[in-house]
Amino acid sequence: MALPGELTFVIDLLALYGVYLIVSLSLNLEFGFAGIPNFGKVLPVAAGAFAVGFLPGRLAAWMIGLGDVDYVKDNSPIVARVNEVLQNSIPMALFLLVVTLVAAAALGALLGFAASYPTRRLREDYLAMTLLAMGEALRVVGYNYAPLVGGTLGVQVPDPFAYVTGPLRFTVATLAILALSIIVFFYLESTVRSPLGRTLRALRDNEVAASSLGKDIVGLRLKVLLVGSAVAAIGGAIYAFYTGGVIAITYNRVDWTFLPWIIVMLGGAANNRGVSLGALVFVTVRKFIIFYKGGLAPYLPFDVVWLDMLLMGTVLILILLYKPEGIIPEQPIHTIGLARIEEVAEKRQRLKLDHGENSKQT
């Protein structure tokens, strides 16, 4: 059975939405809440994808006892063999998925930390410059060092959704991505609503005041980049699993640094719901542009892709100029109401009294 074309379009759109949601939310934590200008978002995303290109294939080949094989050179037969096994073994597929995601997150966090460490005490524009340069660097390595992700040719990766055969496979994969993005949303949302989230806003709004209150600016910044990069790496990893292959040139500045920035600025910095909306708007618009590009091509003396670039850049400049707060502006911090605080205080008081009486009796 084949799915109708419209449904395939929607499923693909939702998968892309989930991936961009994860990456944009991580950028929102860094830029929106902590004010860190991370212009190297492509770095952890590529790290996550490269982890998928490197690890699960080799791990699975070793697990099913293929022995000493060259994963990159004999990529296609090995992946085919691994997928055959995965089709009949859900636990192994899940194991590969989870192990790889954890490894991707760890690698992303490590790189995010390493990239920001040299500039941790300097003004943020130095951080922005180094991060931008670092983002390019990983692609250069991935492109030239073939054992990592196959260099110029790329690699295929094992399919952790192989047990669902036929067109349903993409539906299941999309559902998994969406589930993951929802988890990320709630994790980051609860982070920014916690005292830590309020500290980050304080750091963003007035660094001097925050440090005078004893907040460790440098440590917090490193921590935020660590978490943000780990989350973005998960996004990159799940995207690589979804597409079934990794090739270094895909992980460029425009798609994975610039687009998340537009999404965050469009939706509303420091507002996760706004960013979710921004991601939906932008991913849909881009998908339609790509979809209708063939229809426009005969009327233009150049490739339509460039119009897409012009459009993205212009949209971002216009947002910065005329609507810098985004579609949904930052909301006041969610705190629990006074009534609830009094209720809790009273309850604790009562508990203490009870406890006091009890201890007196004994």
Add this chain to the structure above:
Amino acid sequence: MIEPIYRDAVIFASLLTLLSTGLSLTYMTTKVPNFAHGSFATVGFYVCLTASRLWVVNPYLSLPLGFVTGAIIGLILYASTIRPLMRRGANFVVLMIATLAFDLVILGVFNIYADYLARAHGITSRYFLLRSFDFRFADQPGLFLAAPVVMITEIILLHLALTRTRFGVAMRATVENPSLASVVGINVDLVYASSWLLAGGLAGVSGVLMSLWFMGNPDVGGSMLASIFAASVVGGLLSIYGAFLGGFLVGLVEVLGTSYLSGLIGAWIIPYRPLMPLMIMIITLFTMPEGLAAVDLARALRRLRT
């Protein structure tokens, strides 16, 4: 006989100096690292391509046009984006995003122009080489002479302009303290605008000359961005003289260092050349974050003696 690698190094270092000067200049005045600066140089590449292939004139004649086109693009970025944002009190993070966005816009324009050149005139407009259009001088490519000459001219002119003219003094005053400068009657906005104009123009000139030696493509400027930033960071970002020195040093180290390493470890290292400026940048930030401009030479010498 001069080894080709030294020729490469001198040409690249000289032309990188023009770029790092412009970057430091706009950073000093408007306090924003311009992420579109690499693409300013791409303008020069396409001006030179158009001149030598479409109009069939000597590429060196396109230098003034390269300056003007680069200057106009620099000015457009300032007037259309940076100035309105600064007036609205945007912080430097927003300004940085704006330069990144502008970079994408002009990258789109370059690509459209490249497609137009290829389709309407049948000119190779991607991965093109223009070396054959250069003249020969004493059995060397003309650029080997022209690039250092242009660099030295730029340094002398800029030095004279900053120290000997009223406008140069006004510019330095604005860098030191913009509000005080405007109080004494300096047109701060004009100073900012001319720094962007100059940065774009110098980058355009650099691009025209670069296209006679290096392969051109719409993204060529973007791929040099790390080198330009490394050069300016080594120079300390806040000093024109630092940018001169930083540009030349980083250019030399990038080319000669890669060639030295390839001799030492093996030729496989050559594709990793883009990592070189990054390393330089990181080492600089670790050892002297304020750059060469802030190194106290007298103290360093004293320390060496004891």
